[in-house]
């Protein structure tokens with residue numbers, strides 16, 4: 001029983017840790033993975049940002065769905081920033097991502113916290129609530145880009 005319990009725990013721990021320690025066949029795959037996740041996230045965020053800025057008609061259902069996708073996809077890119085993925089297909093990642101990992105992770109976590117607030121606001125169906133969270137998300141994107149993205 002004791003062995004079974006520790007085995008079950010070990011399996012559970014492995015399952016939980018898979019995304020963070022995801023292995024890719026080659027660095028290009030990891031780079032493509034993180035770029036894809038960030039692209040899908042950005043498309044969904046900016047769709048709602050356009051509504052908040054009055055550049056697109058407000059559709060509460062589309063906003064809530066888009067924000068939920070943005071919130072979820074915000075969890076994905078980080079697995080694609082493993083060691084040895086600084087070079088490969090064309091990308092704008094600065095080397096500091098790997099030399100200042102603590103700061104990079106802090107910014108990544110901050111962005112996810114802001115995304116959660118944003119998605120929660122979108123679920124209320126109120127454009128004013130959404131607007132109140134835009135700067136938090138946008139600021140967290142910019143802070144990280146300024147420090148860790150080329151150009």
Ligand code: ASC
Nearest residue numbers: 042045046049138139141142
């Ligand atoms: C976007 C996008 C970003 C952020 C940033 C906010 O839609 O592509 O990088 O918002 O511009 O400051």
